[in-house]
Amino acid sequence: MRTQVAIIGAGPAGLLLSHLLYKAGIDCVILERRDRAYVESRIRAGILEQITVDLLRQVGVNERMDREGLAHDGFAMATGEETIRIDMAALTGKNVMVYGQTEVTRDLIDAAIERNIPLLFEAENVAVHDVTGAKPIVTWTRNGKQEKLEADFIAGCDGFHGVARASIPADKLSLFERVYPFGWLGLLADVPPCDHELIYASHERGFALASMRSHTRSRYYVQVPLTEKVEEWSDERFWDELTVRLGPDVAPRITRGPSLEKSIAPLRSFVAEPMRYGNLFLAGDAAHIVPPTGAKGLNLAASDVAFLAEGLIDHYKGSATGLELYSTRALSRIWKAERFSWWFTSLMHRFPDTDAFGRRMQMAELDYIKGSETARRTVAENYVGLPLR
Incomplete structure (x- = not known):
């Protein structure tokens, strides 16, 4: 097989890149290790920046996003005693869209199949070869048969544990990481949300988040130690803890119901740089991870592939500048998003070493945000997403 761009990974990054290339008349093939049902069922983030939209x-x-997505003009930061609303629309002129990553993935897969973009699921044992040469190669096995794809470029969009970054020599990468000492226990339920906007809560007992996927489906989270097990949390225990952390103003509006899904996601910050090695380019979670507090993961993946697609389009028009600048441009935006996610996580969570002084510092910061329009604008600008340029 032969193509112009080989894309490893059928998550949002790889799929969106394929459509950007399709629109530009550039051939690509997407390889995905998992089957379609698995890819479409992964529960992930649900906040889309305007750039992603x-x-x-x-x-x-x-079409479905515009019909079913929920545009949000603001969100709340709660302390248990009071609520601070960040009016994104008034402060920045922008908003965000609540539309689950699961739905984005399904839409992109459906459109890829309709457009005859080659999408190969259950491609196992993927390996890359000769990425520093003019014609890199991807090999894999499918249905017990060894297959090979020759390409001009390879886009590694295969996630944190994928083969793309692992194929780059260790001495060619600089890795930056912070692992947080807690995770988010998430519960998905078919109950109406407790509020029309998201509520981020900083409580003595730990962080909580009230979110949603639609007017009838809610997604809630509570901070838990990494030693916790999902099996230790009955639905009743989860609802009880959530009610305490969201506070007395919100608690009466919480509708309880059986969980559709419960899981614990660890939190980490991670960046690999540069995001290019020869003709292999990293994008999305293959290059960076952010804690979900700032809702940046999917949106950074989208901006990555926007930069990468622009560089590839420029290449086929005769200019190498876009690809040469890809890593620098992408990392500039990534590190700013990492900073915001780190700051927001540090502000809203209870760390094991958070003493009385540390807690007072968190409360003072929240009080400052409440009283300063400039501070609220800074929060809003970062939350809605910084510009690509």
Whole structure:
């Protein structure tokens, strides 16, 4: 097989990249280790920045998002005693869209199949070869048969544990990481949300988040130690803890119901740089991870592939500048998003070493945000997403 761009990974990064290339008339093939049902069932983030929404509209994969997505003009930061609303629309002129990553993935897969973009699921034992040469190669096995794909470029969009970054020599990468000493226990339930906007709560007992996927499906989280097991948390225990952490103003509005899914996600910050090695490019979780507090993971993946697609389009028009600048441009935005996610996580969570002084510092910061329009604008600008340029 032969193509112009080989894409490893059928998550949002790889799929969105394929549609950007499709629109530009550039051939690509997507390889995915898992089957379609698994990829479409992964529960992930649900907040889309305006840039991500615009990219989905640009590639024409927006009909269901525009029909079912929920535009949010603000969100709340709660302390247990009071609520601080961040009016994103008034402060920045922008908003965000609540539309689950699961739904984005399904839409992108459906559109890829409709557009005959080659999408190969259950491609096992993927390996890359000769990435520093002019014609890199990807090999894999499928249905017990060894297959090979020759390409001009390889886009590694295969996640944190994927083969793409692992294929780059260790001495060619600098890795930066912070692992947080807690995780998010998430519960998905078919109950109406407790509020029309997200509520981030900083409580003495730990962080909590009230989120949603639709007007009838809610997603809630509570901070738990990494030693906790999902099996230790009955639905009743989860609802009881959530009620305490969200506070007396919100508690009466919480509708309880049986969980559709419960899981614990560890939190980490991670960046690998540079994001290019020869003709292999990293994008999305293959290059960086952010804690979910700032809702940046999917959105950074989208901006990565926007930069990468622009560079690839420029290449086929005769200019190498876009690809040469890809890593620098992407990392500039990534590190700013990492900073915001780190700051927001540090502000809203209870760390094992948070003493009385540390807690007072968190409360003072929240009080400052409450009283300062400039501070609220800074929070809003970062939350809605910094510009690509």
